Amino acid sequence: MSVQIAVLDGVAKSYGGTEALHPTDLVFGPGVIGLLGPNGAGKSTMLRLLATAMPPTAGRIVVGGHLATGGIADRTAARRRLSYLPQEVGIPRRMTSFGFLDYIAVLKEWKDREARHREVLRVLGLVNLEESRTKRVSALSGGQRRRLALAQALMGDPDLVILDEPTTGLDPEQRASLRGILSLYATRGSVLLSTHQTEDVSALCDRVIILDAGRIRFDGTVPELVGLAEGQVWVGAESNTGALSSWRTGNGEVRSLGGAPAAGSRRADPAVEDAYLLVRSDAKIGEAR
Structure with a gap:
């Protein structure tokens, strides 16, 4: 990887006797990286470590060189x-x-008032909130408040x-609009996106990392x-015997992942969700051993 925007070198995090993130080595360059995993997998822990919201138990993190x-000066740099958008954001x-956004810009050291206000208006436009700039947060919908929180993360490129x-x-x-914003941004920077939405990963991400029980199970x-x-997804009138997952689709057919194909079933193209479920299943088997 030619451009290294962020590096995790042997980074681990423990809470008491629980290892939330096992020693991890990662390098992030330009592009959109999707971070998938179940609740409790360690995704938010990894993001908070990268954001310097908390220190690791072991290892080193480098961002932008x-x-x-390190010390206060290095952390500040x-x-x-x-920038960081946590899962839960409290906005006055x-x-x-x-x-x-003007308040956040001041915290981000934008001292020139005219330049700061131009930047606030720019990011409001990015998230389609320019017409709501004078509205109080209490008058915004939940989706609008989420977009406002995203705007502060995009401030200052x-x-x-x-x-x-x-x-x-x-x-x-709104999700389609967000994909457009992030895909354009990722041509020059790195976006690390934690999500449960596999369709966002397939539509947007250059790279995907699957985290489970604090360990990386896939990176590619x-x-x-x-x-x-490939070759493990089937559709037919009945569910496969021993299928890892199966459900009836809108056209009345049953889609099965894994297992022994039922009579008359035919192979179907796999999706990100299918592969994710297989990786998680392999991880569980490995943990059991």
């Missing part, structure tokens, strides 16, 4: 190169949309954008991931 696990409800479940609360049109491109399920 600065040691994020790293923080200037990244009496503030206007413009006022909130950081090298690394860290997003934890950014599409939560967004309708299909979306086609490489989907290829793991």
Whole structure:
């Protein structure tokens, strides 16, 4: 990888006797990286470590060439190169949309008032909230508040954008708009996107990482991931015997993942979700052993 925007070198995190993230080595370059995994897999822990919201138990993190696990000066320099959207964001409800972003811009050291206000208006436009700039946060819908939170993460064009479940609360049109914003941004920076939406991964991500029980189970491109399920997805009148997962689709056929094909079944093209379920199943078998 020619451009290294962020590096995790032997990074681990423990809470008491629980190892939330086992020693992990990762390098992030330009593009959109999808982070998949079940609840409790360690996804939010990894994001918070990268965002310098908490220190690792072991290892080192570098962002934009600065040691994020170093002293105050190094951490501050790293923080200037990244942005973070946590899963839950508390926004003062009496503030206007413009006022909130202006406040965040001040915290991000935008001292020139004219330049700061131009940037606030720019990111409001990116998330289609320019017409709501004078509305109080209390008057915004849940989706609008989520887009406002996303706007602060895009402020200043950081090298690394860290997003934890950014599409939560967004309708299909808003999610499509977000994909356009992030795909354009990722031509020059790195976007790390934690999500439960496999369709977002297949539509947007250059790379996907599957995390389960604090360990990386897969790291590669979306086609490489989907290829793991090649030949293991079937559709027919009945479910496969011993199928890992099966359900009746809208056209009345049963789609099965794995197992012995039922009579008359035919193979179907796999999707990201199919491969994800297979990787998770293999991980569970490995843990049991």
